[in-house]
Amino acid sequence: MPSTSSLFSTYASITTSLMLFKTIANQLLQLIPQQVQTLIYSKLEYFFRRPISSDELTLIIEDKDSYNHNELFVASQLFLGTKITPVIGRIRVEKVPKQKRLALTIDNGQEIEDVFEETKVKWNLIPAKTDERGHTTENQHIELIFDRKDKEKVLNSYLMYVLNIAKTMQEQDKVAKLHTVDCQRASWKQIILEHPATFDTLAMDHKLKREILEDLERFLKRREFYKRVGKAWKRGYLLYGPPGTGKSTLVAAMANYLNFDIYDFELSSVNSNDELRKYLLATGNRSILVIEDIDCSIDMQNRDKDEKVTKDKFTLSGLLNFIDGLWSSCGDERIIIFTTNHKDRLDQALLRPGRMDMHIHLSYCTTEAFNILALNYLGIHKNNKELYIEIENSLEKYQVTPAEVAEELMKSEDVDIALEGLLKFIKGKKLKPDEQVEIKDGCQKPKEQKTEKKNVKKIVNPGRMGVRKPFFV
Structure with a gap:
């Protein structure tokens, strides 16, 4: 058996060797x-x-x-x-x-x-x-x-x-989610879609509402049809009309009805076609891709310019290629929605069937839309009260959006006070084009119109307050 002194000597030798090895290893590292x-x-x-x-x-x-x-x-x-x-x-x-x-x-x-x-x-x-x-x-x-x-x-x-x-x-466990671009990570971030909009509460003419619902149902049932005819299973909708007419609300109602996710895509966050492709390919099936104010997002007339286009530049052609080009087949059961306040500013390439299959015009508040809003906000059905009838008649003459009507109805819980305030507000608005006449010397002549400024990019309206309105508000 080794002596105690020899064991201590061996231990000291091993310890010294380990310390030397550690020193050399640290120097090498x-x-x-x-x-x-x-x-x-x-x-x-x-x-x-x-x-x-x-x-x-x-x-x-x-x-x-x-x-x-x-x-x-x-x-x-x-x-x-x-x-x-x-x-x-x-x-x-x-x-x-x-x-x-x-x-x-x-x-x-x-x-x-x-x-x-x-x-x-x-x-x-x-x-x-x-x-x-x-x-x-x-x-x-x-x-x-x-x-x-x-x-x-x-x-x-x-x-x-x-x-x-x-x-x-x-x-x-499917619940609809709202996805937005995370610029720092170049990916999508999501929250639960809490928007309460439904087709029942949507202030829209019944005929147009029925056409949209029938089109959505037909799209959902046609998986095998799209496969048989050799088309990507997708559908495009163009929503156009003045600000405050319910374009964003319609998108939320569609998502809630279908239980589809919404991908709210801000094109200003995209710098190149490669980046665009990365974002769009990361979207899931059974989803709605929304690009709001498409006429303000990119240069809609840039396809025919002679400027040199590099691969790191975002172009309209790159967007079109994803909508109905080869990349459009990378996913199923998808809906693409563009919104605009000015349809006439859009490149015609965006509007043809196969890209935007259904064009939905959302205009100023009609009597039918007002009836829905009155029921939603005041709990009253259409009635024969003189005040109610006068509001319906005024809506046929003046340019008032559903958002403006809703805002006025929220100002009082008293039905009569709310309706009186709404009527006063309506009569202070601009007349519709076919009502813009005045009697002079026994003849009807068009009223003189003030020249509008052309450089205004956003129009302030209730619910927007001059900025882009997210779906979850």
């Missing part, structure tokens, strides 16, 4: 760039995470690819939420408005085992890794580990089973 060090550490961590078996095969399911989110990654997260057992140490849970149940999923580093037709598999959720500067060195991903001999069954049967389970869960 100073010569290696930080990014290379991070890469080496991540590879070593991955290598030593578990014993390597030649009989095992590992599938890497990443969060997203170069253009959009990986459908299988999202489906796997939903599926794993149904497989949580008491042995799982950490669980992520969330509940968003309108969702019917809690959303459960495993936390990073947790492992779940599953059995499918006597095939055993293991799932691991691996978090994203970043360097000291915050740059991503490894994307978030899920590892699916199984016996190599079960490869065909997992790829052809098990993963399809996972996708089908997740699809059923998504349909049961």
Whole structure:
């Protein structure tokens, strides 16, 4: 047996060697760039995470690819939420408005085992890794580990089973969301769509409302028809008319009726056709892509200019190519909506069938629209009161938008006071073109019109206040 002195001598020798090795290693590390060090550490961590078996095969399911989110990654997260057992140490849970149940999923580093037709598999959720500067060195991903001999069954049967389970869960818990551009991350961010608009409360003539609903229903039922005729399953709507006539409200009503997500796309945030393509390909199926005030968003007459167009420039042609070009087939059951206050300013290329299939004119408030607003805001149905009838007659003569009528009706809970204020407001508005005549020397002559300023980009109206109005307000 070695003596105590020899043991201390050996210990001192080993300690000295380790300190020398550490000093040399630190000096060598100073010569290696930080990014290379991070890469080496991540590879070593991955290598030593578990014993390597030649009989095992590992599938890497990443969060997203170069253009959009990986459908299988999202489906796997939903599926794993149904497989949580008491042995799982950490669980992520969330509940968003309108969702019917809690959303459960495993936390990073947790492992779940599953059995499918006597095939055993293991799932691991691996978090994203970043360097000291915050740059991503490894994307978030899920590892699916199984016996190599079960490869065909997992790829052809098990993963399809996972996708089908997740699809059923998504349909049961589907709530419409509003997506907006996140310029910092060059991606979409989302919130629950809380807009209360419905076709029942929409201030619109019944005939036009029925035409829109029938067109939407026909579109939803025609999956096989579009496939048979060789067209992308999409539909385009152009909403045009003066400010305050309900274009944004109609979009929200359509989304609530269909339970579709809305992608509110601000073209001013796009700098190139490549960037445009990246955003649009990241939109999901069963969705509505909305571009408001399309005439103000891009140079609508730029297609025929002789200026040199580079690949890093956003062009109208790039937008048109996505609407009905080859890229338009990258997705199903999609609706594209353009809104404008000035249809006459649009390039005719945007208006042809196949791009904007249905043109919907939303004009000034009619008597039928007023009846709906009176019921919504005052709880009264059409009646024969002299004041009510006078308002209906005045609406046929004056240019008053539904938004202006709604704003006046909100000023008092007393029905008579609200209607009197509305009538006074209407008579202070501009007459419609066919009413703009005056009697002079026994003859009808057009009234003189004041010249309007042409450089005004936005018209202030109730509900907008001079700025772009988001759907969730």
